[in-house]
Amino acid sequence: MNRRKIAFIIHKTNVDSFDWLVKNLKSLRVPKGFTTEILPVEGEKFAAYNEAMKKSDAQYKIYLDEKVAVQDKDFLNGLLKIFKSDKKIGIVGVSGAIQLSTHGVCLESAIRCGKVFLGDKKSPLKWTEFKEICKEVDVVDGWFIATQYDLDWQQENFHGTSFGDSAQCVEFKRAGYKVVVANQHDAWIWYTANKWAIDNPSRQKFLDLYSKDIYPLVSIIIPTFNRPKYFQLALESALSQTYRNIEVVVSDNSTNDETEKLIQDYLADDSRIKYFRHKDFTANDNWNFARHYNNPNAEYVNWLMDDDLFYPRKLEVMVEIYRNNPDVSLVTSVRDVIDEEGKVSTQRMPKPETLNRNMKVNGEDAGRMMFFTGKNYIGEPTTALIRKKFLRDNDLCWTDEEDGFYSLIDISTWCQLLTQGNMIWLNDTPLSAFRRHVKQATNWAGNGAVFEVSWARIFKTAWEKKVFFRSEQELRYSLVNWLYSASLRLINAMKENYYGEELVTLEKTMEAVARALHNDYKIELPPRYYGAKTDLGRMS
Numbered sequence: 001m002n003r004r005k006i007a008f009i010i011h012k013t014n015v016d017s018f019d020w021l022v023k024n025l026k027s028l029r030v031p032k033g034f035t036t037e038i039l040p041v042e043g044e045k046f047a048a049y050n051e052a053m054k055k056s057d058a059q060y061k062i063y064l065d066e067k068v069a070v071q072d073k074d075f076l077n078g079l080l081k082i083f084k085s086d087k088k089i090g091i092v093g094v095s096g097a098i099q100l101s102t103h104g105v106c107l108e109s110a111i112r113c114g115k116v117f118l119g120d121k122k123s124p125l126k127w128t129e130f131k132e133i134c135k136e137v138d139v140v141d142g143w144f145i146a147t148q149y150d151l152d153w154q155q156e157n158f159h160g161t162s163f164g165d166s167a168q169c170v171e172f173k174r175a176g177y178k179v180v181v182a183n184q185h186d187a188w189i190w191y192t193a194n195k196w197a198i199d200n201p202s203r204q205k206f207l208d209l210y211s212k213d214i215y216p217l218v219s220i221i222i223p224t225f226n227r228p229k230y231f232q233l234a235l236e237s238a239l240s241q242t243y244r245n246i247e248v249v250v251s252d253n254s255t256n257d258e259t260e261k262l263i264q265d266y267l268a269d270d271s272r273i274k275y276f277r278h279k280d281f282t283a284n285d286n287w288n289f290a291r292h293y294n295n296p297n298a299e300y301v302n303w304l305m306d307d308d309l310f311y312p313r314k315l316e317v318m319v320e321i322y323r324n325n326p327d328v329s330l331v332t333s334v335r336d337v338i339d340e341e342g343k344v345s346t347q348r349m350p351k352p353e354t355l356n357r358n359m360k361v362n363g364e365d366a367g368r369m370m371f372f373t374g375k376n377y378i379g380e381p382t383t384a385l386i387r388k389k390f391l392r393d394n395d396l397c398w399t400d401e402e403d404g405f406y407s408l409i410d411i412s413t414w415c416q417l418l419t420q421g422n423m424i425w426l427n428d429t430p431l432s433a434f435r436r437h438v439k440q441a442t443n444w445a446g447n448g449a450v451f452e453v454s455w456a457r458i459f460k461t462a463w464e465k466k467v468f469f470r471s472e473q474e475l476r477y478s479l480v481n482w483l484y485s486a487s488l489r490l491i492n493a494m495k496e497n498y499y500g501e502e503l504v505t506l507e508k509t510m511e512a513v514a515r516a517l518h519n520d521y522k523i524e525l526p527p528r529y530y531g532a533k534t535d536l537g538r539m540s
Contacts, residue, residue, distance in 0.1 A: 004034050006076060007058035009049060010066050011161075012040040017066040029074050046164040047155040054150075061150070063165075065143040067193045071117060075188040082134050082182055083148045090149050090177025091169055093140025094188050098128065100138040100214050102243055102320040104207050105198060106166055107141060110324045114181040116141070117190035124187065134180035138214055139169040143191045151175060157209065163202040170210045211244035216299035216323075218315055218385070221249045223290040224306035225283065228258040230435065231306040233342070235263070238304055239270060243315035247298065249274045251290045253281035291396045291409075294388075301388055303381035303396075307435040309338070310382070314431040318385040321424050329363060329421030330414060332384040336433040349434065351377040355425050363418040366425075367468040370414065371478055374455070374485060378414045378423075382432050386413075390420040399461055407447075408454035415458060419467055446502035448489040453502070453509050453528065455482060460523040475521055479513050486510050 008025055012018045022038055030036055039056060041048030049063060060083070072078075082092050095114025097106045106112075112127035113135045128135075142165030151171055158164035169179045182188065220238045224231045238248045250273065252259050263275055278286055290303065300319060304310060318331045337345040352369045355361075355377070361369075370378060378384060381396070388394060391413070398412040417423075459478055462468045469475045486506060493503055508526040516523040 001059050002035075002057045003059045005056075005058035006030075006034060006036045006060040006062065007052075007056040008036065008038045009052045009056070009061055009063045010038065010040050011045045011048060011063075012042050012066055014066060021064065021066050021068060024069050027073060028070060028076060031077050031080055034076070034080075044155065044159055045161050046153040046158050049153045050155055053153070059148055061147050063142075063145040063147075065191065065193075067191060068143050069190045069192060070188065071190050072184070072186060072188045075184075078182060078184070078188075079146055082180065083146075085133055086178065088176070088178050089134070089180055090147060090151075090172040090175070091140060091179040092134065092146040093137070093179070093181050094144045094184065095125075095127065096137040096140035096169075096179070096181045098135065098137050099323055100166070102215060102316045102323075104163070104166070104203050106139050109138075110320075113137065114141075115184050115187035116143075117187050119194045120192060122190055122192075126187075130183060132183060134182055136178055136180050137169075138179070139166040140179060140181060142166070144189050147172075149175075149177065157205055158202055160199040160202050162197065162199045163206040167206055167210065170213050174213065207242075207244055215243070215245045215319065217295070217297050218243065218246045218300040218302060218319065219249055219293070219295050219298040220246055220302050220304055220310075221251070221290045221293055222304045222306055223251045223286050224254065224259055225252070225286065226254045226256065226259075227306060228254075228262050231259055232262055234304055234306050234308060234310075235266065235273075237310040237312075239266070239272070240312050241310060241315045242313050243319060246315065247272050247274060247295060249276070249290070249293055249295075251276050251278060251281075251286050251293070253278045253283070253286035255279075292394070294394045299388060300385055301391075302385045305380065305382050307437065308380070308382040309342075309433040309435070311431050311433070315385065317426070317431060321426075322385070322387055325360070325422075325424065327422050328360070328424050329387065329390040330366070330378070330384060330417040330423040331426070332378045332423065333426035333429070333431040335379055335383050336430045338433045338435050340435070340437040342433075342435075344433070345436075349377065349379070350375045355427060357427050359425050359427070361423045361425055363420070363422045364468065366423040367415055367418040367462075370411065371459070371462065371468050372474075374478075374481060376408075376411050376414075379410070379432075380434055381410050381413075382434065384410075384414070386417065390417050392416050398458070401457065401461075407450045408458065411454075412458055412461075415462065415468070419465070446493070446498065446500045449486075449493065449500075449502040449506040452482070452486040452489050453506055453525075456486075456509050456513055456523075456525060460525060463521065463523065472521055476517065479517060483510060483513060 025038060039052045041052045079092060083089055095116050097109035097112050099111040101109040115126040118125050145165060154164055154167045158167060172179055222234055260277055267273055267275060321331050337347045352373060396409050396413045398416040402412055463475055505528060512525050
């Protein structure tokens with residue numbers, strides 16, 4: 001290996017462009033004691049790069065798109081200085097993604113750095129600036145890639161002209177090297193093209209091969225019970241996510257073995273699935289196993305109810321938002337309502353009128369909207385993706401009181417998250433579907449009473465924590481509104497000739513709330529008791 005030699009390797013597809021670049025390169029100032037060579041390559045781009053790499057004995061190789069024109073005639077000295085500053089630096093680029101977008105396109109990533117002139121109008125582009133000699137990145141843009149070590153390009157997997165460069169960056173990282181963008185006073189190069197193609201098959205291949213290297217792990221957790229048909233649809237919706245770096249954790253307490261038999265083929269074909277069979281678990285046991293599951297390697301978690309569905313881009317979209325918005329603690333979206341057969345209903349889940357577009361909402365304001373409407377517009381557990389660090393001891397809930405009691409645990413969790421940061425609301429496109437059917441827990445007679453008791457406890461917690469309510473008047477409004485709603489629940493139960501333990505608990509809770517209105521808002525709620533029916537209920 002000649003340590004004082006620099007090779008320029010150029011993929012040649014157009015004679016005029018190539019000749020222009022060669023003329024440009026010959027005008028460079030070559031560092032003292034160094035020599036250069038220019039190697040044109042033709043045919044399959046990354047196979048040709050490999051062939052030229054093996055032919056050249058130069059330690060330093062610069063892979064250039066033929067549409068590049070070098071602007072800094074002295075850039076080779078700066079490049080060598082970067083390589084000599086750290087032997088672990090394997091690749092130097094002029095621009096790249098500090099954090100590669102979840103769709104895999106480097107140039108479209110939100111968090112980038114570097115400088116370049118772009119297009120026939122020579123528009124100067126620059127991204128995040130830095131003071132160091134170079135900045136470590138996920139991948140660099142393929143129009144300029146300089147190396148000081150040789151690693152084979154992935155010619156077997158990438159046969160077009162795109163994503164093989166991003167793959168090479170990840171391969172260098174796998175080998176223990178750093179990929180960096182140079183700190184340039186002025187942009188080193190001008191990429192003269194106005195258009196460039198994104199080869200989608202190559203993009204998919206790149207994401208298949210390298211998602212685990214680049215993106216954080218997401219745990220998808222599915223508790224299931226005696227509905228294999230819906231469960232299979234939910235499972236397939238999880239496995240079909242365009243975001244690849246996932247694990248799917250299934251906790252099954254079915255009373256029969258239909259789900260266990262169904263999942264065997266999936267387990268054989270997809271190593272991302274973890275299946276836990278709990279024949280003796282109650283509904284509470286199964287749900288609490290799911291909610292306490294914690295893979296320390298996973299940064300995000302999304303619960304998926306076994307009768308609901310994820311839409312394919314749900315995690316891709318939501319993870320990208322979290323990664324680009326460190327102040328956000330909750331990402332949610334509108335969701336479809338589907339029926340027993342999966343048909344999308346014209347019905348829409350309730351939401352505040354102000355949420356009429358994609359928007360960031362202050363966490364306190366987002367919580368207040370939920371409290372004053374009395375509606376869970378944020379969604380069921382399926383709807384929102386959660387960054388685990390915002391959870392309370394990696395658990396769904398706001399306080400210890402809620403452990404083992406899962407009615408409105410989603411609302412309670414949203415309260416916990418909204419005290420940690422802001423919310424992103426995605427209004428344009430549904431990213432999940434909530435199924436309505438006759439076997440849901442929401443359809444058994446006492447469920448409404450359980451919901452109301454849970455709301456009362458959440459109001460109490462918020463008031464004691466001094467969040468979401470800004471005055472006694474606001475609390476009073478919510479409590480009076482709650483009493484009205486709770487009264488309607490009692491009336492409806494009476495119309496159905498139903499009077500179970502949960503109705504008794506609701507009546508006692510109403511008495512306690514009414515007393516609090518005339519006792520300095522000290523809310524002292526009775527113990528919860530709902531009888532056996534609650535233990536047999538299902539969260540959905």
